[in-house]
Amino acid sequence: MKPLQEWDEAFLDQHFVKGKIQESNALDYKDSRSLSKADTKELCKDTSAFANAGGGMIIYGITEDKHEPTGIDQGTDRTAITKEWIEDILTSNIRPKIEDLEIVMVPLPSKGPNQVAVVLRMAQATAMAPHQNEKDNKYYRRHNFKSEPMRDHEVRDAMRRSIAFGRKFGLAWNILVEVRRLRAAAAERYAMPGNGHVPRTTLIIGVSNDLRASGEAVIFLEKKDRKALSVLAEVDGYNSIIETVDQGQRENARLTEALKRKLYEIELRARDIANKLEAIIDSYE
Known part of the structure; x- marks a missing residue:
């Protein structure tokens, strides 16, 4: 697979959409509209859930049906939602801070000059595990395609x-x-x-x-x-x-x-x- 920093719109379409790469416990597709300043709880919950499980990737900008990609949506306006804003939200609301986290804006020129898909990739938490979502003071993990609250024994094991x-x-x-x-x-x-x-x-x-x-x-x-x-x-x-x-x-x-x-x-x-x-x-x- 191409290095994340080299991804473009054509790669998203060919590799994920046309390649029919299904969602899994290590991959989640999300509508770009879910990346909103009005509600950041899901962003923090999903990111911490991946880190607390086996790590993985969230792609904002690919639509799905029954976990199979169906296309690339209109994307996110990078002048409104910036990489720095996402980093600030995650750093301020996840404890401890997720150390191994990448955030990449993938240009979507067919959707407009400022439109991007947003990719978050995080490694499995090790020395700093587990990570708590301070939006609701809960620990989450990725399981069965969802971000689920961790049980007491899971938190203790982590x-x-x-x-x-x-x-x-x-x-x-x-x-x-x-x-x-x-x-x-x-x-x-x-x-x-x-x-x-x-x-x-x-x-x-x-x-x-x-x-x-x-x-x-x-x-x-x-x-x-x-x-x-x-x-x-x-x-x-x-x-x-x-x-x-x-x-x-x-x-x-x-x-x-x-x-x-x-x-x-x-x-x-x-x-x-x-x-x-x-x-x-x-x-x-």
Whole structure:
């Protein structure tokens, strides 16, 4: 599908109307006249309902019959209903504010120079869920093509998911900082000359108490991302060798090719873990 910012009247007609894309729990068609300054309750209710469910899109300007698109209506006058006005209404009347929300005015030149279809696209609420419509102090969700009030257990479940998401993000960030430090330490030692003896302490890779104590925290991450602690075993194995190799040298040790290979493997593992943790953090943003 075209990027939302590139949509035009022809795309709305070809993709949605002629393509017979039916309404769903992720798509709602609305008459342009329902976007009115006289009554903003439905705008706030429907927008918050989508965010509280799985996210989705509302298109003001496409008519429908039994959930199937029938055409493009006369559109909205963009000089009367502006993007800024819609943003202000939603920001002022939905709590918490919906973070991931796009509002796009699609020109409808066949309907007039100022006429537009208005598209609202919102992602599923995560860290800020659920969103309350302050017009009536209710929580709504999209279900069976309608915006329905959420039941008590649904509101509680959404709040629990929100807390878990925020906790997961914080844990991912804390572990990422430590894993990056391990990766840098491994790379620094790998770059050291391997011929001469150097103080053992310069070869040892320190592991913070925070990372060692992250075992319980890791269970909040996805199963496929719970590799943060696996690198610790490799670091401990490397450190154990450094502490026992070249005993005749007492305080000194030599970085052998075998040890360099271990450092290389530690750096690769740490990089892989860091990439997975960064993906979690990016999903929050």
